[in-house]
Amino acid sequence: MKRTFIAGMLTAGLLLGVSGTSFGAEHQTKNPYEGKAKMVKEGQKLYDYNCKSCHGEGAKGDVCPDLTVKKKKYGNSDTELFKTIAQGQPGGMPNWDKTLGTEKIWKIVTYLRSLEK
Numbered sequence: 001m002k003r004t005f006i007a008g009m010l011t012a013g014l015l016l017g018v019s020g021t022s023f024g025a026e027h028q029t030k031n032p033y034e035g036k037a038k039m040v041k042e043g044q045k046l047y048d049y050n051c052k053s054c055h056g057e058g059a060k061g062d063v064c065p066d067l068t069v070k071k072k073k074y075g076n077s078d079t080e081l082f083k084t085i086a087q088g089q090p091g092g093m094p095n096w097d098k099t100l101g102t103e104k105i106w107k108i109v110t111y112l113r114s115l116e117k
């Protein structure tokens with residue numbers, strides 16, 4: 001009995017581990033931090049460090065697109081923004097999934113939403 005229980009626990013752990021790792025960037029559809037003030041601040045720090053050199057102060061655009069506009073070339077839904085940032089875009093936008101990972105990308109999305117007009 002005891003053995004079966006332990007084996008069951010191990011299998012459950014294994015399954016969780018596997019599904020955890022397969023939960024990649026392409027499955028991210030909704031921002032878990034939406035509207036959270038603390039995340040806006042954290043996102044701003046991440047933005048300033050990683051994105052400002054190209055997209056400018058306050059994401060108003062510089063050599064690269066203005067990110068405060070609602071109408072974006074590659075779409076403006078949570079899914080589309082996440083995908084653009086995680087996977088990059090052909091016109092010179094780098095991919096960030098490896099450098100930043102899911103949580104940091106969502107923090108930056110939260111910051112960008114706070115700037116939207």
Ligand code: HEC
Pocket residue numbers: 047050051052053054055064065067071072073074075081084085089090091092093094096108
């Ligand atoms: C090396 C310069 C560079 C850096 C750094 C950079 N980007 Fe970009 N980004 C670009 C370029 C160039 C484009 C336009 C790509 C295109 O049109 O195909 C772009 C496009 C985008 C778009 C799509 C805009 C639209 O209209 O659809 C988003 C969103 C975006 N970047 C977010 C970010 C975020 C967030 C970061 C920081 C994590 C970042 N970028 C860092 C160069 C950069």
